[in-house]
Amino acid sequence: MSADTTQNPITQNTITIDGQEIPFVAGQTIMDAALAAGVYIPHLCHKPGLTPHGSCKLCVVDIASRSVSSHNSDRRVQAKFQVVADSRSVSACTMPAVAGQQISNNTPALNEVRKTITQMLFIEGNHICPSCEKCGDCTLQAMAYHLGMLDGHFPQFLQRRAVDASHPTVMLDRDRCILCELCVRASREVDGKNVFAIAGRGINAHLIVNSASGKLVDSDLETSDMAAHICPVGAILIKEHGYEVPIGRRTFDLHQVGEIGSEEIILTKVRHADE
Amino acid sequence: MRNVSVTDSNTANTIGVLRSAIAEACAESPHLLHVLHALQQQFLHISDEAVREVAAHLDLPLSQVDAVNEFYSFFHKTPRGRYDILFSNCTSCGYMAGGVDLMAMLGRRLDIVAGNTRSDGLVSMDQTSCIGMCDHGAALLVNGMPITRLDDSRIDRIAALVEAEAPLEDWPPEWFQVDDNIRVSGLLLKDDLTVGIGLRKMLELDVADTLSEIIQSGLRGRGGAGFSTGMKWQFCREAQGAAHYVVCNADEGEPGTFKDRVILHSHADSLFEGMTVCAFAVGAKQGYLYLRGEYRYLLPHLQSVLARRRELALLGVDILGQPGFSFDIDIVVGAGAYICGEESALIESLEGKRGIPRVRPPFPVTHGYRGQPTVVNNVETFIAAAHIVLRGSAWFRAEGTEKSAGSKILSISGDCATPGIYEYPFGVTIRQVLDDCGAKNAQAVQVGGPSGTLIDSAEFDRRLGFDDLSTGGSLMVFGQARDLLAVIVNFAHFFAHESCGFCTPCRVGTALLKNGLGKIAGGHGTRYDLDEMQHIATLVKCRSHCGLGQTAANPILDGLQRFPQTFEQRLVHHDFEPHFDLDAALEEARQISRRDDAAAHIE
Numbered sequence: 001m002s003a004d005t006t007q008n009p010i011t012q013n014t015i016t017i018d019g020q021e022i023p024f025v026a027g028q029t030i031m032d033a034a035l036a037a038g039v040y041i042p043h044l045c046h047k048p049g050l051t052p053h054g055s056c057k058l059c060v061v062d063i064a065s066r067s068v069s070s071h072n073s074d075r076r077v078q079a080k081f082q083v084v085a086d087s088r089s090v091s092a093c094t095m096p097a098v099a100g101q102q103i104s105n106n107t108p109a110l111n112e113v114r115k116t117i118t119q120m121l122f123i124e125g126n127h128i129c130p131s132c133e134k135c136g137d138c139t140l141q142a143m144a145y146h147l148g149m150l151d152g153h154f155p156q157f158l159q160r161r162a163v164d165a166s167h168p169t170v171m172l173d174r175d176r177c178i179l180c181e182l183c184v185r186a187s188r189e190v191d192g193k194n195v196f197a198i199a200g201r202g203i204n205a206h207l208i209v210n211s212a213s214g215k216l217v218d219s220d221l222e223t224s225d226m227a228a229h230i231c232p233v234g235a236i237l238i239k240e241h242g243y244e245v246p247i248g249r250r251t252f253d254l255h256q257v258g259e260i261g262s263e264e265i266i267l268t269k270v271r272h273a274d275e
Numbered sequence: 276m277r278n279v280s281v282t283d284s285n286t287a288n289t290i291g292v293l294r295s296a297i298a299e300a301c302a303e304s305p306h307l308l309h310v311l312h313a314l315q316q317q318f319l320h321i322s323d324e325a326v327r328e329v330a331a332h333l334d335l336p337l338s339q340v341d342a343v344n345e346f347y348s349f350f351h352k353t354p355r356g357r358y359d360i361l362f363s364n365c366t367s368c369g370y371m372a373g374g375v376d377l378m379a380m381l382g383r384r385l386d387i388v389a390g391n392t393r394s395d396g397l398v399s400m401d402q403t404s405c406i407g408m409c410d411h412g413a414a415l416l417v418n419g420m421p422i423t424r425l426d427d428s429r430i431d432r433i434a435a436l437v438e439a440e441a442p443l444e445d446w447p448p449e450w451f452q453v454d455d456n457i458r459v460s461g462l463l464l465k466d467d468l469t470v471g472i473g474l475r476k477m478l479e480l481d482v483a484d485t486l487s488e489i490i491q492s493g494l495r496g497r498g499g500a501g502f503s504t505g506m507k508w509q510f511c512r513e514a515q516g517a518a519h520y521v522v523c524n525a526d527e528g529e530p531g532t533f534k535d536r537v538i539l540h541s542h543a544d545s546l547f548e549g550m551t552v553c554a555f556a557v558g559a560k561q562g563y564l565y566l567r568g569e570y571r572y573l574l575p576h577l578q579s580v581l582a583r584r585r586e587l588a589l590l591g592v593d594i595l596g597q598p599g600f601s602f603d604i605d606i607v608v609g610a611g612a613y614i615c616g617e618e619s620a621l622i623e624s625l626e627g628k629r630g631i632p633r634v635r636p637p638f639p640v641t642h643g644y645r646g647q648p649t650v651v652n653n654v655e656t657f658i659a660a661a662h663i664v665l666r667g668s669a670w671f672r673a674e675g676t677e678k679s680a681g682s683k684i685l686s687i688s689g690d691c692a693t694p695g696i697y698e699y700p701f702g703v704t705i706r707q708v709l710d711d712c713g714a715k716n717a718q719a720v721q722v723g724g725p726s727g728t729l730i731d732s733a734e735f736d737r738r739l740g741f742d743d744l745s746t747g748g749s750l751m752v753f754g755q756a757r758d759l760l761a762v763i764v765n766f767a768h769f770f771a772h773e774s775c776g777f778c779t780p781c782r783v784g785t786a787l788l789k790n791g792l793g794k795i796a797g798g799h800g801t802r803y804d805l806d807e808m809q810h811i812a813t814l815v816k817c818r819s820h821c822g823l824g825q826t827a828a829n830p831i832l833d834g835l836q837r838f839p840q841t842f843e844q845r846l847v848h849h850d851f852e853p854h855f856d857l858d859a860a861l862e863e864a865r866q867i868s869r870r871d872d873a874a875a876h877i878e
Contacts, residue, residue: 052634053634054634054778054820055777055778055779055820056778056779057778057779057780057818057819057820060818089817089818091634091820094634096636113817113818116810116811116814117779117814117818120779120783120784121779121783123783124782124783124786154787155790155855179776179782194336194338197336197338197339197341198342198629198776199338199341199345199346199629200342200345200346201345201346201612201614201629201774201775201776202772202773202775202776202782202785203771203774203776203782203783203786204345204776205775205776205777205782208338208341208342209338210336210337210338211337212337214323
């Protein structure tokens, strides 16, 4: 930290995202501060209230190196159009906000990176958007639209992934899982259970169920659990409630993924009225 | 009905045997990796029932045991053979190292395909990442024991011994011999420390003096990252916690690195002395040596050194009669996961979990093992610390360069006359190193292993050090005859296999890079594919979660920059070639129908 920054009372408790000064309180991450200030940083594996994870890497931002952070006037302009060479990449959801950080977020270069990462998530799994129950309510799909993704770009991996339809009310289709671990964390941290985990490694990593048979039916998952509803894609679905809302009135027909507070909207939307 | 009751009693029987095996393993060591290893040894796999029983016995979530079982390469859910043979696939000690496919050769002798267990259950065969025998020619592990200097006659004899079901004890003992091969000794290898001499010297100093000697020495982490060791220790000492821990990273997994193997074998006392110095400096009572599973054969030796040190009051309660100075060291053995060389993944593994790198900050010095302040250092760093405490910081600083004090122990392998261990002062040129190891006419050198830097012959005057060519110790020489693209493809397979799968860029990106390079090496790539490689490699490097992903694309990026012709000469000269190869797609059908005639091909 340069002496210049520490002595300046204005930058003491603010960070700068794309030229906009944003206040934060100690303990907040860059993501926390940004969302609180109404600044959207794309994310999939993050959900306020759950332990930040930093795995999907949609929220990558660039922090300018400290040595140059004090003269920022012309950097703001530059940052709009190119990756700052002397910067480091961090996950906004896990990186603590530190006074004086000069952060690039909504830049064409970073959004291009995010688009590529989104394409990676699409091609490693088996996504069936047009016929998926989650179509229109899916954050991955909405993210793809948000980032202007028109195709998967890379060859499909066409992996074989197991479906678990054993549970009476909840369906698990690993074909559509993006390994964000939102269900893993929701089950542990909100539901007070431990229903899900990730096993395997590399491209073979997959969601497993913490039960003797490995099947959902033998777990203590209930329809009222947050873990049953938090899936941002169509991997965990509530049975017998697919396609209830017609096209045109689904979550992302009415909302943008970049709306602040969309997490709450999404969660309300997928919870059925009679639950 | 009868069938059911037979099954029931069999099940009860199996579970009884399982439970007693688990109890026995736990009595030895209750660490999850150790218990699973014991079960793998005894039952040749870890079944779903075994997972359930282990979870119940250790009071762990079933999903954790299951996840760990699936994460580590040396645990298997389906039975391996009574002889489980793993060929290294490293470019230096791998089954292709001699230019002949030794794994395929053994496969023909034993009628077995890599990745499988023979139907009679006698033998299984597969490949594994570098086993650290790069100075010994092609090498394999049989039931965890390394056999080196493989050639076709040795493969023949191995096949015969397996078929004869000869116990490993009756195999020729010289096959299992692993030499130190120390070619050039410097500061640390020149003379071994008298046992305990460093600790006695340290006790004449106080904690502050010990710390200041380490800081003054300019010692930086020998794993490659190069953080100041003294500062790390000081941060750890200052961090608040219920306990402080000292961890030695002996998960030497970087292909081409084997210096820790030699240190563990011949300088274990200095290593434990260094860890004890660290414990004194940071106020730790407990230390762990995390030994890579491939070096399990060193475990009895290391245990005996620890036992002797306890007898000599160099470990345990009130070390050397110093009231309140208590410290002991346990060894935890890994099970085949390169990622556990990353310090926070190593800590996760120490805690009995999958080796997934943690989010940082916080760093291990404040939140490490069990959330407590923890120092994680490389094997070589600890022996350097032991020497520094004895001889003083000035002695250490007298060698090396301003920013890179002291010496570096190199593991040299590949196309050279005398592969082995070479210790040099920092600042030595690559050219000097190549001259000493008899590498004539090298076209390229991989400094620091696949995650390091690939340099060409125009760069041989560059110097080893944190300010130029940083290295954890691996130095692989590639002569003019080497197919560099094959080397880069090998490294891409390595990283895709070792990616932990946590973050998207590395999980998917390393697989894309592997597939894309395969297309190019297979003669189906175009200019477009090269651009794609560059694009994906840059993203993987810049956006991955940890050091593995951030360095996984280095061989490709370095290769594209320094050896573009090695890629270009394989390209198809039109703009686009589909990934889908009709003829290759028929391969499975050909195998099933046992046909390979012209009509079974599409060209």
